[in-house]
Amino acid sequence: MRHSFGIPRGIAVAGCTATLILAACGGGGGGGSDSSAGGGSTATAADTTVGPITGFGSIIVNGVRFEDNAARVNDDSGNVISSSALRLGMTVEIRGSINDDGTGTASDISLFSELKGPLADLDTAAGTFSVLGFTIQTDGATIFEDVAGLSGLANGDFVEVYGLRSGSTITASRVEKKDPSTSADLKLRGQVANLDTATTTFTLGTATINYGSASVLPSLNALVDGAFVAVRSDAVPSGDTVQASRVQVVGNVPFSFDDGGKLEIQGVVSDFTAISSFVISDITVDASNAVFLRGSADDVGNGTRLEVEGPYSNGVLTATKAKFEDGSGIDEFELHGTVSNFVSLASFQVRGVTVDASGSVLFERGTADQVANGRFVEVEGSVDSSSGSAVLVATKLKFEDVSGGDGSSDDNSGGSSGSDDNGGSSGSDDNGGSSGSDDNGGSSSSDDSNEFEFKGTISAVGGDTIQVGGRSVTITSGTQFRRITREQLVAGAFVEIKGELQADGSVLAERISLED
16 A cells, blocks of 8 residues: 555565654555555555545445455555544545455555645636646546635645646645645655756656755665655745655555556546557556446547556556546545434534535435434435535435344444345345345345345346346336446446346346446
8 A cells, every 4th residue: 555655666675664664664655566565564466446535434435435444544644544534535545455346345545645735827717726836627526625615715825635647737636725834844746757866856747856955765776767756845845846855765656556466546548549558647557458437448538537447467557447537526425324413404424524415315215304313324426615625415315224234333334234144235145235135135125025226247238138246137218327328338337226126036227326
């Protein structure tokens, strides 16, 4: 895991010296196969997921719902922090294991932001601004904290930006306004270019970094063109020149994944030459044999926002799956947990996030008047930052404590829909994992034996029928689609099916939702 202040490939060791513990042991990825630089644990060919947090229950990144009870969590200074410090839109690197049912177990979670510094070149019409020479692009998925959206910012404001990198442009997933009197240190990340040892300078994007008086870790010899670095400064920048106080060489790749392990990463396409060769977040991708969701290979080009997954080896991520992201933020966020601080449908909390379910909301397994403190629910929706903090505006609320056990018994359980002997977890049985409790994977409602809900991977598509988790699903004129269209149904897509269970075990689909 260990993202921004990690040990580069070739010098990672299981035990760090006292002078490097803070700067390196908890920090960021060195790239390569030795991942021991962060708490002393070593994983062989572990799965790695990089992207913004889109939900909690325990933590959801790139559509994968990770159990994080036993995970080490650290910030990008190498400090161990509580998972309660994580917020929607923050970018993280998660190391652990990913299951076929869309769940996972995190062993390490590293939080990192891309930039921190004074805002300039604000253009509210274009949704852009700059920080330390980098262009920041905002969109419908950007979360703002301590400021009422982009219109509440002004040139000169001090901000911290989390997001998805494409060269010197960052697509922001979260923007936090900071008080410079208490949080004025600068930081930026990127790949060294134009290294000049005579003038002790190099460039990151369009910013010039002067490292003449900086502490360079692990050594000056590690600072070379092409290396990925994290830079800190405690001085006011002079134009686009930053006087560094510390430069941490991360390694030859920006993240600490294992060669031969699985990598899931979200970002904006750059350096596109062919579907077999393009770059996402500084990672070379070959998607020539990938299954595409919400689009096709012909739709990929520079500026396309994609989530890709597959094995990483010899410097290339060979994508087995690629999903298009539109950046709208519509129905992108998800919470699983116990209702608390209930004031009204317009104001309650789940996993510490304020929820507004007073609008047009689809309620499942219950009704609006049953929302109350202590109820265990799943909430989906979009985030509204106009109040100066993130509010999840719900479009769907499902009660998860009505069948298969009381899900509220463990608020940190990481996403079990129930606690019965069949696993209770969405996607845990041989039929793709139902949210319910019967022997076939489970009815989603205790008072309607024909109502059926389960998750699984599409294995075949033919006419009005698809095969999901070994079960035949029939599409009708009344079938509703969420996050996917009928035309986008392809083998390899992980979906949730809700419908009417038939006597032969097939399902007549009422709704099909893309889950990955």
